[in-house]
Amino acid sequence: MNRLIDGKKISAAVVEQLALDTREFIATSGVTPGLAVVLVGEDPASQVYVRNKVKQATAAGFNSTEHRLSADTTQADLNALVEQLNNDPSVHGILVQLPLPAQLSEPDIIRLIAPHKDVDGFHPLNVGALASGGADLIPCTPMGCMIMLEQTLGDLSGKHAVVVGRSNIVGKPMAALLLQANCTVTIVHSRTQDIEAICREADILVAAVGRPEMIKGSWVKPGATVIDVGINAVEKEGKRRLVGDVDFSEAVDVAGAISPVPGGVGPMTIACLMKNTLTAARQQMSV
Ligand SMILES: NC(=O)C1=CN([C@@H]2O[C@H](COP(=O)(O)OP(=O)(O)OC[C@H]3O[C@@H](n4cnc5c(N)ncnc54)[C@H](OP(=O)(O)O)[C@@H]3O)[C@@H](O)[C@H]2O)C=CC1
Numbered sequence: 022m023n024r025l026i027d028g029k030k031i032s033a034a035v036v037e038q039l040a041l042d043t044r045e046f047i048a049t050s051g052v053t054p055g056l057a058v059v060l061v062g063e064d065p066a067s068q069v070y071v072r073n074k075v076k077q078a079t080a081a082g083f084n085s086t087e088h089r090l091s092a093d094t095t096q097a098d099l100n101a102l103v104e105q106l107n108n109d110p111s112v113h114g115i116l117v118q119l120p121l122p123a124q125l126s127e128p129d130i131i132r133l134i135a136p137h138k139d140v141d142g143f144h145p146l147n148v149g150a151l152a153s154g155g156a157d158l159i160p161c162t163p164m165g166c167m168i169m170l171e172q173t174l175g176d177l178s179g180k181h182a183v184v185v186g187r188s189n190i191v192g193k194p195m196a197a198l199l200l201q202a203n204c205t206v207t208i209v210h211s212r213t214q215d216i217e218a219i220c221r222e223a224d225i226l227v228a229a230v231g232r233p234e235m236i237k238g239s240w241v242k243p244g245a246t247v248i249d250v251g252i253n254a255v256e257k258e259g260k261r262r263l264v265g266d267v268d269f270s271e272a273v274d275v276a277g278a279i280s281p282v283p284g285g286v287g288p289m290t291i292a293c294l295m296k297n298t299l300t301a302a303r304q305q306m307s308v
């Protein structure tokens with residue numbers, strides 16, 4: 022029996038609960054949570070995500086603002102915007118869409134965001150808190166993956182989890198959360214030898230590589246739970262399609278449960294961004 026992990030459905034339930042919590046927060050504090058999303062340049066995929074984020078934030082009952090800067094924005098201009106948002110009491114969460122154009126420094130801008138408004142959980146202070154087990158603002162994509170895994174498997178204790186990819190935004194925080202949930206965690210990356218054999222040992226396989234359909238059905242242990250984080254735009258039969266890092270058509274016959282792309286991790290990421298925005302607003306208002 023193969024089971025599809027339906028990110029659209031799970032995220033809708035998360036957002037529904039969040040809308041209730043938000044209403045209660047607004048009634049108690051008199052404050053509406055505010056999310057500011059910053060987009061530099063015209064990357065079409067980023068525009069889609071930003072639009073989805075702003076739409077969902079409005080649905081959850083937040084105020085949300087979108088700040089679009091041109092692709093040739095200077096570091097000084099971007100810094101000035103972030104400082105303005107840091108100092109704006111109506112803004113509780115700030116997200117700067119990545120990647121940034123080449124002339125801008127990602128580490129510098131991430132460090133500049135006030136840690137208590139860092140709803141991506143990328144500031145070194147929040148990364149440190151996650152590593153030592155006491156974080157409030159957890160990176161949205163790994164948080165979304167954990168919700169999917171816990172709904173599918175319940176207790177994750179003792180499972181062997183293999184994370185493919187070691188980026189700061191997905192792979193590393195994913196591994197930290199799995200470890201916190203008592204999994205035995207292996208991280209593999211581009212220098213790992215015999216990735217296939219390691220993947221085949223996984224009870225939980227999380228793919229965050231950015232290579233379309235790299236993980237084949239034969240890499241999956243029968244019955245394993247597969248979470249596909251990859252979002253890759255490819256041309257198929259002359260049409261633009263989104264595919265994951267897992268070869269879904271092969272893996273679906275082997276896995277015990279698997280998340281699709283689209284309709285898997287993507288919507289969960291946005292739902293978790295909303296969760297973090299409410300958490301940030303609560304902390305700032307001490308409610
Ligand atoms: N659904 C969602 O909400 C989100 C989806 N994504 C998607 O997830 C994917 C990964 O994103 P991100 O983590 O930012 O990507 P990065 O490019 O930052 O990291 C990719 C990782 O995969 C590893 N890797 C690359 N090629 C191989 C290979 N052939 N074999 C083994 N490992 C390899 C790299 O290894 P090394 O470190 O050695 O170079 C690196 O650690 C992308 O498709 C992205 O679009 C990302 C964020 C959110």
Ligand SMILES: Nc1nc(=O)c2c([nH]1)NC[C@@H]1CN(c3ccc(C(=O)N[C@@H](CCC(=O)O)C(=O)O)cc3)C=[N+]21
Nearest residue numbers: 069070073117118119120141252283284285287288290
């Ligand atoms: N600071 C920052 N934080 C991020 O969290 C961040 C980022 N930068 N840069 C880019 C990646 C990517 N990402 C996605 C979010 C939602 C979908 C999503 O909603 N996907 C839908 C489909 C969207 C479509 O149709 O294109 C789905 O998979 O079903 C995808 C990808 C967040 N990221």
